[in-house]
Amino acid sequence: MDYAGTVKVRIKEVAIAAGVSTATVSKVLSGRADYQVHAETAERVRRVAYELGYVPDVAARNLRTRQTGQLGVVLEAVGPSEPDSLLTGVAVSDAVRRTFDGAIMAGLSEAARELEVPALVVYPSGQLDARTLLDGRVDGLLVSCDPLRGHGLLHGLRSPPVPVVALWTQRAPEGIGMVDVNHAQGAGIAVHHLVELGHTRIAFYGGGVRSGVEHFARREQGYRSALEEAGLLPQSAIHDGPRLLQAVQGGVTAVFAETDLGAAAAFHALDSAGLSVPADVSLVGFDDIQGAEYIAGGLTTVYQPAAEMAAAGVRALLARLDGEAPQTALLRPRLIRRRSTAPVRVVSG
Amino acid sequence: MDYAGTVKVRIKEVAIAAGVSTATVSKVLSGRADYQVHAETAERVRRVAYELGYVPDVAARNLRTRQTGQLGVVLEAVGPSEPDSLLTGVAVSDAVRRTFDGAIMAGLSEAARELEVPALVVYPSGQLDARTLLDGRVDGLLVSCDPLRGHGLLHGLRSPPVPVVALWTQRAPEGIGMVDVNHAQGAGIAVHHLVELGHTRIAFYGGGVRSGVEHFARREQGYRSALEEAGLLPQSAIHDGPRLLQAVQGGVTAVFAETDLGAAAAFHALDSAGLSVPADVSLVGFDDIQGAEYIAGGLTTVYQPAAEMAAAGVRALLARLDGEAPQTALLRPRLIRRRSTAPVRVVSG
DNA sequence: CTGTTAGCGCGTTCAG
DNA sequence: CTGAACGCGCTAACAG
Numbered sequence: 001m002d003y004a005g006t007v008k009v010r011i012k013e014v015a016i017a018a019g020v021s022t023a024t025v026s027k028v029l030s031g032r033a034d035y036q037v038h039a040e041t042a043e044r045v046r047r048v049a050y051e052l053g054y055v056p057d058v059a060a061r062n063l064r065t066r067q068t069g070q071l072g073v074v075l076e077a078v079g080p081s082e083p084d085s086l087l088t089g090v091a092v093s094d095a096v097r098r099t100f101d102g103a104i105m106a107g108l109s110e111a112a113r114e115l116e117v118p119a120l121v122v123y124p125s126g127q128l129d130a131r132t133l134l135d136g137r138v139d140g141l142l143v144s145c146d147p148l149r150g151h152g153l154l155h156g157l158r159s160p161p162v163p164v165v166a167l168w169t170q171r172a173p174e175g176i177g178m179v180d181v182n183h184a185q186g187a188g189i190a191v192h193h194l195v196e197l198g199h200t201r202i203a204f205y206g207g208g209v210r211s212g213v214e215h216f217a218r219r220e221q222g223y224r225s226a227l228e229e230a231g232l233l234p235q236s237a238i239h240d241g242p243r244l245l246q247a248v249q250g251g252v253t254a255v256f257a258e259t260d261l262g263a264a265a266a267f268h269a270l271d272s273a274g275l276s277v278p279a280d281v282s283l284v285g286f287d288d289i290q291g292a293e294y295i296a297g298g299l300t301t302v303y304q305p306a307a308e309m310a311a312a313g314v315r316a317l318l319a320r321l322d323g324e325a326p327q328t329a330l331l332r333p334r335l336i337r338r339r340s341t342a343p344v345r346v347v348s349g
Numbered sequence: 350m351d352y353a354g355t356v357k358v359r360i361k362e363v364a365i366a367a368g369v370s371t372a373t374v375s376k377v378l379s380g381r382a383d384y385q386v387h388a389e390t391a392e393r394v395r396r397v398a399y400e401l402g403y404v405p406d407v408a409a410r411n412l413r414t415r416q417t418g419q420l421g422v423v424l425e426a427v428g429p430s431e432p433d434s435l436l437t438g439v440a441v442s443d444a445v446r447r448t449f450d451g452a453i454m455a456g457l458s459e460a461a462r463e464l465e466v467p468a469l470v471v472y473p474s475g476q477l478d479a480r481t482l483l484d485g486r487v488d489g490l491l492v493s494c495d496p497l498r499g500h501g502l503l504h505g506l507r508s509p510p511v512p513v514v515a516l517w518t519q520r521a522p523e524g525i526g527m528v529d530v531n532h533a534q535g536a537g538i539a540v541h542h543l544v545e546l547g548h549t550r551i552a553f554y555g556g557g558v559r560s561g562v563e564h565f566a567r568r569e570q571g572y573r574s575a576l577e578e579a580g581l582l583p584q585s586a587i588h589d590g591p592r593l594l595q596a597v598q599g600g601v602t603a604v605f606a607e608t609d610l611g612a613a614a615a616f617h618a619l620d621s622a623g624l625s626v627p628a629d630v631s632l633v634g635f636d637d638i639q640g641a642e643y644i645a646g647g648l649t650t651v652y653q654p655a656a657e658m659a660a661a662g663v664r665a666l667l668a669r670l671d672g673e674a675p676q677t678a679l680l681r682p683r684l685i686r687r688r689s690t691a692p693v694r695v696v697s698g
Numbered sequence: 699c700t701g702t703t704a705g706c707g708c709g710t711t712c713a714g
Numbered sequence: 715c716t717g718a719a720c721g722c723g724c725t726a727a728c729a730g
Contacts, residue, residue, distance in 0.1 A: 008483060008510075010723065021701045026725055036699060055483040059411035060723035063706050068408070073471070075454060099639055102451030105471070109424060112473035119486060120471040122422070122454070124461035134357060134404040136707095137468060161357075264643055290448055291640010294613055360708065370717040375709055384710095385715065409707035412722050 009054040018048040072138035073122045075101050077146035099290050100306055104144050107310025134161050140317045145169040147215045163320035167313045177326035179312045183215050186302040186333035187222030190256050190284040193335055195230045198344035199254035203247050205266045206258030208237035219258045241269030248281055253344050260285035260292050260301055267296040278342035288336050298338035305331050358403040367397040421487035422471045424450050426495035448639050449655055453493050456659025483510050489666040494518040496564045512669035516662045526675040528661045532564050535651040535682035536571030539605050539633040542684055544579045547693035548603035552596050554615045555607030557586035568607045590618030597630055602693050609634035609641050609650055616645040627691035637685050647687035654680050
């Protein structure tokens with residue numbers, strides 16, 4: 001179809017062409033069931049509207065109805081660092097973030113389609129303050145947080161003018177809904193996998209609680225709980241190659257790394273020392289980053305359901321717009337089995 | 350600041366509080382230079398507006414001005430496959446797309462901030478037809494294409510009601526602006542790197558022209574041109590392990606793979622046959638996917654400037670809104686040197 | 699079941 | 715330099 005030079009058709013022209021009033025056209029096309037219109041009339045209006053290529057003007061509609069149906073999105077990780085970051089200077093792969101944000105966008109986009117959200121409004125990086133939300137562009141806001149940075153934006157959003165749901169955190173201020181991956185549970189799944197393979201001395205590789213990063217802390221806590229539940233002894237977190245090798249010499253046969261990138265580092269340390277994965281040491285990561293299948297010959301890892309999280313966020317926000325109270329939802333991560341884990345070797349001698 | 354229960358402030362209240370008319374407030378805040386307002390008055394209005402927390406209502410403004418300042422975004426890869434895909438059934442890692450889309454969003458977001466685009470409107474996957482663009486939600490549209498799928502959407506957008514710029518393709522219909530990575534140039538850069546290392550027998554690994562995929566075709570063409578320019582002989586494209594090994598036995602010392610994932614496959618074939626990278630064979634990929642540093646011990650590859658492409662897209666679209674004609678821009682890819690390439694081994698005997 | 703009417707909040711004439 | 719009046723296109727309320 002060719003719309004070149006097409007003058008926009010307005011509701012009045014549809015009304016005239018269909019021989020009804022503009023109100024009737026509006027009633028039919030807005031589809032509100034509480035307006036009863038003769039089926040034949042409605043059908044005629046719809047046909048005429050379609051033939052004329054009529055599309056309601058959203059600006060006018062939004063002005064009249066005082067809502068847009070649109071949901072706002074902030075990708076917090078995209079954009080300049082915030083000064084309150086606990087990890088300024090830490091080299092985190094941009095690609096990790098981008099994969100994650102891409103998955104988030106995919107999930108949002110898919111959920112928006114299914115739930116008939118007409119459009120998502122993405123605010124430019126670092127652009128948003130609470131005041132901006134007053135401008136009536138969106139009915140609600142989703143914030144995809146970056147756990148490696150502070151939650152500056154979220155804290156500026158206490159008592160925001162529209163409902164807010166935060167993704168990938170469990171530390172939003174009161175009144176803000178949350179959807180996060182259950183990091184502790186994910187760690188538990190990883191540990192459980194290793195225990196099933198017969199490992200009893202399992203190390204945690206990464207900054208964990210000490211890093212100050214919410215997710216890493218939860219992962220270490222999950223590691224501890226899972227080991228204790230299994231009647232095994234947690235080890236203190238290890239964050240460098242030499243200590244990892246020490247631990248292995250001390251009898252550790254499996255390593256749970258708090259991230260896939262950490263697992264890559266652990267593998268490098270082990271490999272350089274002539275230790276084989278998984279023959280000598282089993283290795284599990286967390287994230288399932290792109291390329292995880294090439295780490296350590298195929299890294300067994302815990303997949304974070306980012307797209308599902310985004311979809312859950314959309315549903316949660318829609319529920320809030322429907323009057324429900326803010327809630328916290330935790331999604332179950334999934335173990336991806338590859339080739340970096342194996343049954344513990346029977347100790348000979 | 351706490352906006353709980355805050356009633357939205359309207360222009361009239363600002364006017365009253367500042368002791369002027371709404372027209373004056375509008376003139377001051379819209380910042381249009383052709384309206385002369387007493388400096389003191391203007392300053393007072395601005396201060397009062399700020400103190401009252403006044404934010405103009407975008408719906409009303411959009412209705413009045415007939416534009417929004419917003420740019421639409423379609424991530425074509427997100428969403429269900431189209432039937433016209435040439436590669437239905439081909440397993441392409443979702444993660445690759447997501448990284449790419451994430452980078453695109455990051456670039457868009459950053460450019461939007463710099464160029465003061467108030468917001469980006471992301472249309473849900475597979476939701477958009479040309480008609481939807483008539484609804485006045487956006488002043489222009491960016492389409493991030495998926496080269497592995499058809500351009501169904503783009504072709505439905507001939508003569509669209511708003512300017513359109515397509516990303517990651519050079520095959521959009523007439524009238525649509527384009528920004529793409531210069532794939533041929535990227536291939537040339539890769540080949541040039543290998544030639545500099547002394548390689549003279551360089552293979553192309555992947556579907557290339559025969560795949561029917563625009564990007565892969567350009568990359569193979571770029572490979573050919575670069576070799577010819579260097580006075581060397583291009584080989585026909587290889588797309589499986591056994592033939593790759595044959596080629597190596599036949600004297601090939603370097604392989605340019607059309608994608609990083611392809612490079613991983615090539616590496617696997619070589620490695621399984623006991624050939625070492627880069628000692629026996631040098632290997633270059635294309636894309637610089639997340640995890641490329643773990644492929645083949647650190648894959649030398651061609652990085653696609655996705656974020657820059659997105660930013661260029663925003664600029665191109667803004668230029669079109671400014672009255673300029675649609676153009677095509679090609680961005681120069683960059684070589685990422687890692688450890689999978691080395692000087693050619695001097696043949697002994 | 700359908701039509702008439704009155705704004706939604708703002709930006710822009712055009713008098714003063 | 716300022717303010718009153720109008721209308722962007724649509725939908726909610728109400729009258730018929």
